[in-house]
Amino acid sequence: MPRVVMITGASSGFGEAAARRFAQDGCALILAARSLDKLQALAATLAGQCQVHAAALDVTQQESVDAFFATLPEPLRAIDVLVNSAGLALGLEPAHKADFSDWETMIDTNVTGLLRVTRAVLPGMVERNSGHIINIGSTAGNWPYPGGNAYGATKAFVQNFSRALRADLLGRRVRVTNIEPGMSDTNFSTVRFKGDVARADRVYEGTRPLSADDVAQIIHWVNSVPAHVNINTLEVMPTCQAWSALGVNRSMEADAGGTDS
Secondary structure, three states, rough: OOOOEEEOOOOOOOHHHHHHHHOOOOEEEEEOOOOOOOHHHHHHHHHHOEEEEEEEEEOOOOOHHHHHHHOOOOHHOOOOOEEEEEOOOOOOOOOOOHHHHHHHHHHHHHHHHHHHHHHHHHHHHHHHOOEEEEEEEEHHOOOOOOOOHHHHHHHHHHHHHHHHHHOOOOOOOOEEEEEEEEEEEOOHHHHHOOOHHHHHHHHHOOOOEHHHHHHHHHHHHHHHHOOOOOOEEEHHHEOOOOOOOOOOOOOOOOOOOOOOO
């Protein structure tokens, strides 16, 4: 039986690209996302390379997660690699203007959804003493930016949860990796701006951002290193991106009461 690789958020972006990369190795693929029609179209293109099981999954709903795993074909239940790629950002407003429902959706997807799927898969990996969980974090989990409030917080959670998993799994042959991409040209900004393609395109003007294929190659690589090697965290940015100076506002009036003595 070839390696069994499960990918959430597999209908687009990093998840779709990762599916195509693992298919090149002949891995058996479990593809999950809310958009079943997109999944089925992807599965059709990969069917000649490997075994593919595609099924709808909404990670924000426990019933959906339970039903997904309950109906997995028996030969695919021993999952070797889990790629938690389902995630999103919504809005870029400052915290005092943000839509609270957007915050809830990001937490339900990026945090609770990741927990649900991981908790469903991890016991089998521990029992078999073999496996690899690859979480998709973000540079936003390390480096805050205006408007990244709740999104960055969810990715900081992914980072710390990944580290805690490594601590819990010490002594077992189950690896955990958190991959943290920076600026990437996928459908990420289109989703963030709720379908405003023109606004999303402006994010990438004059740049050469990471592509989904770039990140998929990294996802594949961290799994391909020898089994005794664990890539804990891998932060990656395009060459055109780096850290900026700390923000300083010079227009604010001095506090009432005078100057420093």
